[in-house]
Amino acid sequence: MSGARVGVLALQGDFAAHARILRALGAEVSEVRRLADLEGLRALVLPGGESTALLRLMDGAPWLDALRAFHAEGGALLGTCAGAILLAREVQPPQPSLGLLDAVVERNAYGRQTESFEAELAAPTFDAPMRGVFIRAPRLTATGPAVEVLARLSGEPVLVRQGRVLAATFHPEMAADDRLHRCLLDQG
């Protein structure tokens, strides 16, 4: 939906890549660095980055509560990689998270950067497979009954949806794949 107001959390991470994709889809995009920047947004991207650094940057302001309220009031969310970690109910090793996605996520689950990989993903609900770009990626080790799996890698969920929350453990924004961003704009 063109003209929709979408935010990209820009405290740290690949927010610029997400913003480029959303602008190309005709959305009005704003960078979110302060709580007040959430005002008036209908959808928000939680980008890839370093989840521990992101969390610490949120210290000193009630970010987690504000993001839960944004969701409760009808906001749609897309999290990729670190963003998916933020959305999960439980993180291993333990760290605070939003709990908007009924899933357990393990950080850096595939190893260090030299183990980062690309692979073709089966995504039956989409028109074509997805190129999964996994960078020091997390793994969804458990998902609840309300969580719909949209793409898998070797049988494991890597792209999931629960209501207005979309989460990918990979980076569609690095593969110039705008299909998840379209879903976000349709929901927001």
Add this chain to the structure above:
Amino acid sequence: MTEAETGTLRLKTGLAEMLAGGVIMDVTDAAQARIAEEASAVAVMALERVPADIRKEGGVARMADPSIVEAIMRAVTIPVMAKCRIGHFAEARILEALGVDFIDESEVLTPADEAYHVDKHAFTVPFVCGCRDLGEALRRIGEGAALVRTKGEAGTGNVVEAVRHMRAVVSAIRRLATLGPEELMREAKDLGAPYELVRRVARDGRLPVPNFAAGGIATPADAALMMALGAEAVFVGSGIFKSSDPAARARAIVKATTHHADPQAVAEASRGLGEPMRGLDVAALPAGERLQERGW
């Protein structure tokens, strides 16, 4: 897993993009690495001595002892970078074997090869390289660098050279975008840069890899300045652990980087940090002591 590929350019530049908006801090041991991680560093650079000490102590500066790099990798969960000498592909192979997340082929160490830089395409691990202008940036990208940074003048606590280098790169990119297609081969010749990369930069109006700032950044205001000039993230070397209160300064530089466009926030971050590192006047440095002239 079906035909997984590792070490692609997209995976390499992808990791660099994940660091954008953040601060990468030089650390020499596990305790400093933890301080950096606590302060929201997006990555740490593991090395044996910070540039200010390398400058002071002289001698040949080499890759850090693997035990130092490994101790730092065990101490934190954020990415760990390490430096190899320009052209020293054996050091680079060692760092890759240790499992570091990024290699900085750095002018801060004593160059191993005055003619050639490392062939970075040959590695799975991504590389960052320093540059002083667009031509140098594109030569390194042509060799496979997944990230470029200004050289600045490391270990001086003086941001003037980083500013010079960032302005040179950014204004040359702007200039390229104004040229007609027939002018680009000539421009590639003048820049000493690969033609295909010149065409790409002219088309996109930006580098094909992220562009960070490094070399002399010592205060929150320095970080904000570099971000405003077009840096996507900053490296801080000696500036943190050569100051009187490293933890506070580290947090402040991160805050100023994130909120660089908000002067109130940068002012708040700049308050009461104690003594910054002492700093050197770059103009007074003898030619042989200018690290930025290493590499081409």
